[in-house]
Amino acid sequence: MVIGRGPSLTEQVTAHLKTQIADGAFAEGRIPPETELASDLGVSRTTVRDALSRLEHEGAIYRRQGSGTFVNPHGLQIRSRLEEIWSYEQMLRDHGYTPSVRVVTLSREPAGAGAAADLRVDRGTPLLVMEKLFLEDDVPVVLTRNRISADRIDLEPGEADAAAPIFEFLDRHSANSLSYYLSDLVPAVLDERRAGLLGVPPGTAALSFEEVGYDAAAQPVVQSVSHFRDDLVRFRLMRRRSPA
Amino acid sequence: MVIGRGPSLTEQVTAHLKTQIADGAFAEGRIPPETELASDLGVSRTTVRDALSRLEHEGAIYRRQGSGTFVNPHGLQIRSRLEEIWSYEQMLRDHGYTPSVRVVTLSREPAGAGAAADLRVDRGTPLLVMEKLFLEDDVPVVLTRNRISADRIDLEPGEADAAAPIFEFLDRHSANSLSYYLSDLVPAVLDERRAGLLGVPPGTAALSFEEVGYDAAAQPVVQSVSHFRDDLVRFRLMRRRSPA
DNA sequence: CAGTGGTCTAGACCACTTT
DNA sequence: AAGTGGTCTAGACCACTGA
The missing domain is CATH 1.10.10.10 (Winged helix-like DNA-binding domain superfamily/Winged helix DNA-binding domain)
Structure with missing residues (x-):
C-alpha cells in the first residue's frame, strides 16, 4: 500500500x-x-x-x-447511519439491495394547512406532489411523497423526471438546491392505501420520516414523508458510554 | 471571557x-x-x-x-442526538422534562428464545426482569424493560436499586459494566398492556428501541426494549448534503 | 486577488493504563 | 517506568469563494 x-x-x-x-x-x-x-x-x-x-x-x-x-x-x-442518508436509493444499496423506482402519482394539489406551514406558503398555493415507491425485485420497500411549491419548478415534469432522486430533480429544475433536511422519526400505523402500496396488511406498524428539505439560505423547499417496510429495512445504531 | x-x-x-x-x-x-x-x-x-x-x-x-x-x-x-442518548432520564431532561421513575415490575423469569440468543445464555436461564416507567407530572412518557442474566447480579434488588439508571445499577451490582448499546429503531403498535401503562389507546403507534447492551469485552449484558410516547417525545435529526 | 476554511507537518507535553 | 492515546502549538501550503 x-x-x-x-x-x-x-x-x-x-x-x-x-x-x-x-x-x-x-x-x-x-x-x-x-x-x-x-x-x-x-x-x-x-x-x-x-x-x-x-x-x-x-x-x-x-x-x-x-x-x-x-x-x-x-x-x-451498522449499515446506514441516519445522519448520512441522503438518497433512499443509495441507502437501499447500502443495505444490499439493488432498488428500482416506480412513480406512483404525479399531480398538483393546493397546499393544506400542514404543507403550507412547512413550506412557508399560503394555504391553497399550488403544489407539485410526487409519490414514489422503491422496490427490490418487485417487492416494495420504501414509499415516499414529496411536496414542492409548483412555481419553483421550471417545467411540467414527466415520470422520467420524477423518478430521479429529489435532490437531483431540484438541482436541474429549480433555483433552490437542497442543502439539508430536518427530519422527525415518526412511528405510524399504515392506512389501507399505504399498506396496499407497500404490500403489507393494513394496520402494520411502519417507521416514517417526516421531513422538510431546505436550501443553503435555510428556506424550505420540499416537504417529504417516507414510510419504511420494517421487515425489509431496519435502522441500527450504536451508542457508546462516554466518548464520541 | x-x-x-x-x-x-x-x-x-x-x-x-x-x-x-x-x-x-x-x-x-x-x-x-x-x-x-x-x-x-x-x-x-x-x-x-x-x-x-x-x-x-x-x-x-x-x-x-x-x-x-x-x-x-x-x-x-435538535434536542437529543440519538447516538448520544445514554440515560433516558437525561434524555428527557434534554427535552425539557423533569422526569420521575416508577418501577412497574421486578421479577425473575426463565430466558425465552429471543433473550437467550441476545444474551448468549441457554434457554431457561433465570433472568432478572425490570420494567420501569418514566413520567412527567404523572404522565407516562417512556416504558422500558431490561433483562439481565440473574447470576451476574450480586444481590436481590429492591425497588430502590431498580429505579437507578441501568448502567449505574450494573456498575454497582455486577462485574460487567455497560460500555455500549446496539439499538434497532422499531415501529410498534402498542398492545393493551403497554398502551395502558403509557396511558394511550391500544393500537397507538409508538417508536421503540430494541437493544442489547455490551461490556467492554463485547459480551452482552442486558437486553432492553423501550417504548416512547410519540406525542411527548420525538426524535429529530439533521441530514446535510455532503460534509459531516 | 484577497480572504476563507481544508490539509498536513514536526514536535512538545499531558493523562491514563499496564506491567 | 514504559507505552498508549489526548491536547496543543506554530507554521506552511492548498482549494475554494466572492468581490
Whole structure:
C-alpha cells in the first residue's frame, strides 16, 4: 500500500485501515499505535489521528486512552447511519439491495394547512406532489411523497423526471438546491392505501420520516414523508458510554 | 471571557462559542474567521478548529470552504442526538422534562428464545426482569424493560436499586459494566398492556428501541426494549448534503 | 486577488493504563 | 517506568469563494 497524492492523505489512510480491518489484518482486534502507523505510512501522526477519528465516528474502531486502539467487533452491523442518508436509493444499496423506482402519482394539489406551514406558503398555493415507491425485485420497500411549491419548478415534469432522486430533480429544475433536511422519526400505523402500496396488511406498524428539505439560505423547499417496510429495512445504531 | 486552565482548551472554546451563539452575538449568523478567533482567545488555530468541528457535528454551525463559518438557524431544534442518548432520564431532561421513575415490575423469569440468543445464555436461564416507567407530572412518557442474566447480579434488588439508571445499577451490582448499546429503531403498535401503562389507546403507534447492551469485552449484558410516547417525545435529526 | 476554511507537518507535553 | 492515546502549538501550503 502506497500513500501518495490524489485524494487527501487522511482519506487514503482511512481507506487503507478500513481494508486492513475488513481483511482481519489486526490480530486480536488491536490496531498498531498511532506513531507506528504514522512512520509505516510515511505521514504525520496528526493525519493518522484524523483517519482514526473518522473510523471511530463510523463505529469501526474505538480508542482507549493509555491502552490502545481496537477494532469494533460490531462495526459491520451498522449499515446506514441516519445522519448520512441522503438518497433512499443509495441507502437501499447500502443495505444490499439493488432498488428500482416506480412513480406512483404525479399531480398538483393546493397546499393544506400542514404543507403550507412547512413550506412557508399560503394555504391553497399550488403544489407539485410526487409519490414514489422503491422496490427490490418487485417487492416494495420504501414509499415516499414529496411536496414542492409548483412555481419553483421550471417545467411540467414527466415520470422520467420524477423518478430521479429529489435532490437531483431540484438541482436541474429549480433555483433552490437542497442543502439539508430536518427530519422527525415518526412511528405510524399504515392506512389501507399505504399498506396496499407497500404490500403489507393494513394496520402494520411502519417507521416514517417526516421531513422538510431546505436550501443553503435555510428556506424550505420540499416537504417529504417516507414510510419504511420494517421487515425489509431496519435502522441500527450504536451508542457508546462516554466518548464520541 | 478568559481562556485558561481547567477543562481542555477545546472544551472551553466550544462552550464559549456556544454561549455567544445562544446570545446572538454573531451578526447575520456569521462567525469570525478561525485565525481571528484564535488570536482573540489566545489559542492556536488547531484548537479553534477542534472546537468548531464539534459544534459543526452537533449541528450548531456549518462551514463553507472559501466562504466562512455560520450559525445553523435550525440548531436549536435538535434536542437529543440519538447516538448520544445514554440515560433516558437525561434524555428527557434534554427535552425539557423533569422526569420521575416508577418501577412497574421486578421479577425473575426463565430466558425465552429471543433473550437467550441476545444474551448468549441457554434457554431457561433465570433472568432478572425490570420494567420501569418514566413520567412527567404523572404522565407516562417512556416504558422500558431490561433483562439481565440473574447470576451476574450480586444481590436481590429492591425497588430502590431498580429505579437507578441501568448502567449505574450494573456498575454497582455486577462485574460487567455497560460500555455500549446496539439499538434497532422499531415501529410498534402498542398492545393493551403497554398502551395502558403509557396511558394511550391500544393500537397507538409508538417508536421503540430494541437493544442489547455490551461490556467492554463485547459480551452482552442486558437486553432492553423501550417504548416512547410519540406525542411527548420525538426524535429529530439533521441530514446535510455532503460534509459531516 | 484577497480572504476563507481544508490539509498536513514536526514536535512538545499531558493523562491514563499496564506491567 | 514504559507505552498508549489526548491536547496543543506554530507554521506552511492548498482549494475554494466572492468581490
